Amino acid sequence: MAHSQSTLRARMRDQYAMPAAAHYMQHRRRYSNLLMVAFSAYVFQNTYAGLTGGSSAAKRKAKAAAKAKGTQGQPGGAGDAAEKGAGVSGGSVGSSGPAVGGAKGRKRRGPRVEVDALFFQRLSRLLRIVLPSLRSKEASLLVLHTFFLVLRTLLSLYVAALDGSIVSALVRAQPKQFLLRILTWMAVAVPATYTNSMLNYLQSKLAIAYRTRLTKKVHEDYLDGTTFYALGNLDDRIKNADQLIVVDIQKFSTSLAEIYSNIAKPMLDIVLYNYQLSRSVGAEGLIALTVIVQASAALLKLATPPFGRYAAEEQRLEGEYRFAHTRLLEHAEEVALLRGSQTEKNLIERGYFALIKHVNRVFRMRMVYSLVEEGIVKWVWGSLGLCVCAVPVFGARLLGMGGGEGGAAGTIAGIDFGSRTEGFVTNRRLLLSASDAMGRLMSTYRDLSELSGYTARVSELLDTMDDVKAGRYQKKLVGGGSTAGRSVGKGEEVAENAKMLQGRGKIIHSDDEIIFDNVPIVTPNGDVLIKSLTFYVKPGNHLLVVGGNGTGKSSLFRILGGLWPIYGGTVTKPPASEFTYIPQRPYLSLGTLRDQIVYPHSRSQMIARGVTDLDLLGILKLLDVDSIVEREGGWDTQREWRDALSGGDKQRLAMARLFYHCPKYAILDECTSAVTLQIEQTFYERATELGITLLTVSHRPSLWKYHKFILQYLGGGDYAFGPLDWEARLALQEEKQSLEQKLAEVPVWEARLKELEGERETRERRKENI
Numbered sequence: 001m002a003h004s005q006s007t008l009r010a011r012m013r014d015q016y017a018m019p020a021a022a023h024y025m026q027h028r029r030r031y032s033n034l035l036m037v038a039f040s041a042y043v044f045q046n047t048y049a050g051l052t053g054g055s056s057a058a059k060r061k062a063k064a065a066a067k068a069k070g071t072q073g074q075p076g077g078a079g080d081a082a083e084k085g086a087g088v089s090g091g092s093v094g095s096s097g098p099a100v101g102g103a104k105g106r107k108r109r110g111p112r113v114e115v116d117a118l119f120f121q122r123l124s125r126l127l128r129i130v131l132p133s134l135r136s137k138e139a140s141l142l143v144l145h146t147f148f149l150v151l152r153t154l155l156s157l158y159v160a161a162l163d164g165s166i167v168s169a170l171v172r173a174q175p176k177q178f179l180l181r182i183l184t185w186m187a188v189a190v191p192a193t194y195t196n197s198m199l200n201y202l203q204s205k206l207a208i209a210y211r212t213r214l215t216k217k218v219h220e221d222y223l224d225g226t227t228f229y230a231l232g233n234l235d236d237r238i239k240n241a242d243q244l245i246v247v248d249i250q251k252f253s254t255s256l257a258e259i260y261s262n263i264a265k266p267m268l269d270i271v272l273y274n275y276q277l278s279r280s281v282g283a284e285g286l287i288a289l290t291v292i293v294q295a296s297a298a299l300l301k302l303a304t305p306p307f308g309r310y311a312a313e314e315q316r317l318e319g320e321y322r323f324a325h326t327r328l329l330e331h332a333e334e335v336a337l338l339r340g341s342q343t344e345k346n347l348i349e350r351g352y353f354a355l356i357k358h359v360n361r362v363f364r365m366r367m368v369y370s371l372v373e374e375g376i377v378k379w380v381w382g383s384l385g386l387c388v389c390a391v392p393v394f395g396a397r398l399l400g401m402g403g404g405e406g407g408a409a410g411t412i413a414g415i416d417f418g419s420r421t422e423g424f425v426t427n428r429r430l431l432l433s434a435s436d437a438m439g440r441l442m443s444t445y446r447d448l449s450e451l452s453g454y455t456a457r458v459s460e461l462l463d464t465m466d467d468v469k470a471g472r473y474q475k476k477l478v479g480g481g482s483t484a485g486r487s488v489g490k491g492e493e494v495a496e497n498a499k500m501l502q503g504r505g506k507i508i509h510s511d512d513e514i515i516f517d518n519v520p521i522v523t524p525n526g527d528v529l530i531k532s533l534t535f536y537v538k539p540g541n542h543l544l545v546v547g548g549n550g551t552g553k554s555s556l557f558r559i560l561g562g563l564w565p566i567y568g569g570t571v572t573k574p575p576a577s578e579f580t581y582i583p584q585r586p587y588l589s590l591g592t593l594r595d596q597i598v599y600p601h602s603r604s605q606m607i608a609r610g611v612t613d614l615d616l617l618g619i620l621k622l623l624d625v626d627s628i629v630e631r632e633g634g635w636d637t638q639r640e641w642r643d644a645l646s647g648g649d650k651q652r653l654a655m656a657r658l659f660y661h662c663p664k665y666a667i668l669d670e671c672t673s674a675v676t677l678q679i680e681q682t683f684y685e686r687a688t689e690l691g692i693t694l695l696t697v698s699h700r701p702s703l704w705k706y707h708k709f710i711l712q713y714l715g716g717g718d719y720a721f722g723p724l725d726w727e728a729r730l731a732l733q734e735e736k737q738s739l740e741q742k743l744a745e746v747p748v749w750e751a752r753l754k755e756l757e758g759e760r761e762t763r764e765r766r767k768e769n770i
């Protein structure tokens, strides 16, 4: 029985196995090529699946979920808004607050940061900005970069072969060939080093070019009208736009430039090296490689923490830390005078340690990830490489196709030591390069994950700017609702306010007059200051606006200046360019002394208007501040004017600015608080002469006489509007003041009366005793 079984095995081997093996060995090259094609297809598929974070089934699922949520639309569309409402809005890029509006119970701290369909959707939008056309400079740089990437791979292939032939010449003891090949090796160094330097250079150039394109686009949107104001005041999504524009765009651009070479180069390497390898070692090793790569890719994917989310979080914390410092510098004087350094230090350090805690956590995760990654890539794949190199030697022997140990000295199965060594050295080099390329491809998942973080932040900035420009704000409102959800709290009044917030007011442009017709004054937080305000201002009829603190005097001007949206009624007004605004602490720009007066004009615009420095000096003379020109060293002196000038100087420069621009209307918000009554009088008289209509907020009775109408905020949402009889008002005010003064003396008189009564009682008691 045992005998017949072994006979059967021998017959089977002779009839099937041996001919199959012989056939395989005979057509090995063809099979290898087939397997190579399959392997390459696998590498691409696996890489794509790895990089996009899942199988096609998972992608289909994600797509279906996105469709159900309505996120397939363009950014800013209805579906997009639903997505933002669900998670992105309230606690997004810069915000640490809770998410508001939208789907119930789903709260997320930031925008979705994953390497998924949404990431590719966002990335493609950014790519269209940084690579606007195939003829753009960036596209040319990319083509050149690709050329050098290919060149480097080809050079590496050539060097691998050269390396093998040098060792072969050494083993064969051929000094002439050896020397010749060493010289070739040195000659190859020239294009090789040039290629490497060019690759680094082109990558940096690409990063800078991407950054410039994106920054330009963001500057266009951010500094378009009042978007920069709306972004910080009317919408909650972006907290530190400065950090996003200055740091995040730079990080995104660098990351994008890196990721291209980090993905394209290893992919190209893998295909070319493995093709080359399959020609010499056959495809058997590559099958083993495929299995191992599949397993290790799965392991690495499991071990990869959400680096994208961490990168976005890190940028948010960086922004908050930086903002704390910026704030301190902005209010340095106030903080120093209040001796608030310790409190500020606590605040700044709180921001810093939150950042460091996060960064340390990410470092620890990176360390663990690198351990796994290096273990797999360097050691597992390294040893696998040696095994693959052994395939040509042991493969033939295992298949019984010769290569026995008993061959003639110096040869094994007809192969001489020289060519075997040459083959081994070349294959090993190719394998190491291929496994290194595979490793780099694997680690790009982490890079891609981080890129997704920067992509999410930059996209969020662009999306928010688009929304803000279109008047689609997302802000947490008083009462817990949001402008996105458009509902506020509970209760009748709140419900009424919510209804009001759903409305939209009308703006009509006029040449001269200002008319507010039933316009509600609502803060960006949804606080209704006045339900319905009606008043008008005709040219020349200066308006005085008075009322208690926080009643909404300045808010009126924010609506007039187009900064706040209107939720009802009609505002008729000249365009914003016909208004000049002077607050209590005027804005002084970066630039020369002249720039402070002509702001926002430039010197050339000033000249084009036919205004000279002498004219400016005349204006300053009128306001008794002309000495400033000589004192500060002339019109072209540049300084941080905010710190260099006194409060009174700043206010007088702002008044000079008004006279230079000579608009139809001027909004004066407590702008004479730091100047003398004499200057105040000169200012009002001159402004009237110039035909500027003034809208003044002031508590100073000395200003009443310049105004014809008064808008008085009475508190509790009430107001009164009508002509101002300043003399009667002043008389009333004086009488009121004198009565108040008298009333203030009553307690003193009462005390004195008590004293006198006490004295009288004491005297009477003494008399009785006598």
Ligand SMILES: Nc1ncnc2c1ncn2[C@@H]1O[C@H](COP(=O)(O)OP(=O)(O)OP(=O)(O)O)[C@@H](O)[C@H]1O
Residues within 6 Å of the ligand: 233, 523, 524, 525, 529, 547, 548, 549, 550, 551, 552, 553, 554, 555, 556
């Ligand atoms: N950007 C903003 N976002 C949200 N609320 C704001 C904003 N600016 C002002 N407010 C709120 O609007 C209300 C009115 O502010 P406003 O500056 O109009 O007051 P005001 O009458 O000018 O006060 P004061 O006389 O103290 O300057 C205040 O409760 C304030 O908190």
